[in-house]
Amino acid sequence: MPFPSQKRVPDIDSGTGRREFLKFLVGSPLLATFGLSPELLGQSNAQLLTNNELITAVGDALNVFDFEALAREKLPPAHWGYLASGVEDDATLRANRDAFKNYHLRPRRLVDVSHVDMSHTLYGDTWESPIFLCPVASQKAFHPEGEIAVARAAKAQKHLQLLSTVTTSPLEDVNAARGMPVWFQLYTQGWEITQSFVRRAEADGCPVLILTVDQLLPSQNSETGFRFKRLDTRNCIECHDPNDGLKNKRMFDGANLQVRNPARDYLTWDLVDKLRGITDMKIVLKGIVTHEDARLCLEHGVDGVIVSNHGGRAQESGWAALDSLPEVVEAIGGKIPVMVDSGFRRGTDIFKALALGATAVGIGRPYVWGLAAFGQEGVERVLEMLRLELKLAMMSTGARTLDDIGPQTIGKF
Numbered sequence: 001m002p003f004p005s006q007k008r009v010p011d012i013d014s015g016t017g018r019r020e021f022l023k024f025l026v027g028s029p030l031l032a033t034f035g036l037s038p039e040l041l042g043q044s045n046a047q048l049l050t051n052n053e054l055i056t057a058v059g060d061a062l063n064v065f066d067f068e069a070l071a072r073e074k075l076p077p078a079h080w081g082y083l084a085s086g087v088e089d090d091a092t093l094r095a096n097r098d099a100f101k102n103y104h105l106r107p108r109r110l111v112d113v114s115h116v117d118m119s120h121t122l123y124g125d126t127w128e129s130p131i132f133l134c135p136v137a138s139q140k141a142f143h144p145e146g147e148i149a150v151a152r153a154a155k156a157q158k159h160l161q162l163l164s165t166v167t168t169s170p171l172e173d174v175n176a177a178r179g180m181p182v183w184f185q186l187y188t189q190g191w192e193i194t195q196s197f198v199r200r201a202e203a204d205g206c207p208v209l210i211l212t213v214d215q216l217l218p219s220q221n222s223e224t225g226f227r228f229k230r231l232d233t234r235n236c237i238e239c240h241d242p243n244d245g246l247k248n249k250r251m252f253d254g255a256n257l258q259v260r261n262p263a264r265d266y267l268t269w270d271l272v273d274k275l276r277g278i279t280d281m282k283i284v285l286k287g288i289v290t291h292e293d294a295r296l297c298l299e300h301g302v303d304g305v306i307v308s309n310h311g312g313r314a315q316e317s318g319w320a321a322l323d324s325l326p327e328v329v330e331a332i333g334g335k336i337p338v339m340v341d342s343g344f345r346r347g348t349d350i351f352k353a354l355a356l357g358a359t360a361v362g363i364g365r366p367y368v369w370g371l372a373a374f375g376q377e378g379v380e381r382v383l384e385m386l387r388l389e390l391k392l393a394m395m396s397t398g399a400r401t402l403d404d405i406g407p408q409t410i411g412k413f
């Protein structure tokens, strides 16, 4: 159901705004004035018309942006804004996307690519493809089945799922729906609560603890998010506790909120060492973007890193995740896995990161668009489409396995 009072504001993340602008241009005398045709702008009239129609069935999607358009239509403004927002001017959000344009694939011909194997092994588990589902908070804000629908999709498609501390479904239920324990993402909340989260994740078999280190003050400057919130006229008290915002946040059930410290001002290397002392889970740091911090990860015995700027929603660095990947890869020198996320929307995007040395690539918003649009089916379709696109990129560059993807398979403009 489209949300009736939703007002349109310009898109910030994808092709939709561009498409609307192009459609306007096609019917505008401006085109003739400047001697331009729709074809010169990269799209035919027929494509423009098709692109502007919202899909009505999961099978109609041609790419992940088709789910984005429908998600935007279906979600209440505040929820859409929360999902879409970066911080401040959304410059980092845009930089994440723009960075892919600086690289091209180097197609190879006449290679036998009748068998392409995208499988890879991480910490002893083998996955069908290197694409994983990033931790995204509050998934019931996007679909009533939230994290459970995502877990079922991850199970059906055999993908790795990371679960947020701010899950709206109990961790244990998500693990049951996934059919195996997910990787648990940790936002520290003061030592006492942090320890209880770690114990709970470990008790339910989670093999990996992801400590997110890039967001010190959550959502303080999500300006786009706040603007969308103002358009939302619903009464939100039923779902959001005005005091602490923790209603329906299932990790906090039974937690002693008196000792909570959500400010994360004590998020230092000491905390990493303390975590090492209380858990046998692998520890992965999410949000590492510099070679200095990558080296410190090795010094502190961290088991893996995720190069990430939180999808452009942590701080306005203006620095694309893809562009920070090479220096982290170099500093880590193959000693531990280097994963990456932020801005990945196409199989070719994923391919470029793998060529730059990433072990695996995470997606955040794209699978949530699928979730909002069609629940579990939408998430599954997003994964299928990205896998197919990655396979096509591998075939065109003569890569039969992930090991065949390397610096020789891409070029920089």
Ligand SMILES: Cc1cc2nc3c(=O)[nH]c(=O)nc-3n(C[C@H](O)[C@H](O)[C@H](O)COP(=O)(O)O)c2cc1C
Binding pocket: 082, 083, 084, 134, 135, 136, 137, 164, 165, 166, 185, 212, 286, 308, 309, 310, 311, 312, 341, 342, 343, 344, 362, 363, 364, 365, 366
């Ligand atoms: C709505 C939303 C909520 C998120 N919540 C979390 C979270 O709880 N923990 C976390 O580590 N990252 C969180 N992230 C960041 C994602 O894990 C991931 O880094 C990011 O979405 C990747 O960028 P992409 O959305 O462009 O694919 C969130 C991202 C979004 C869009």
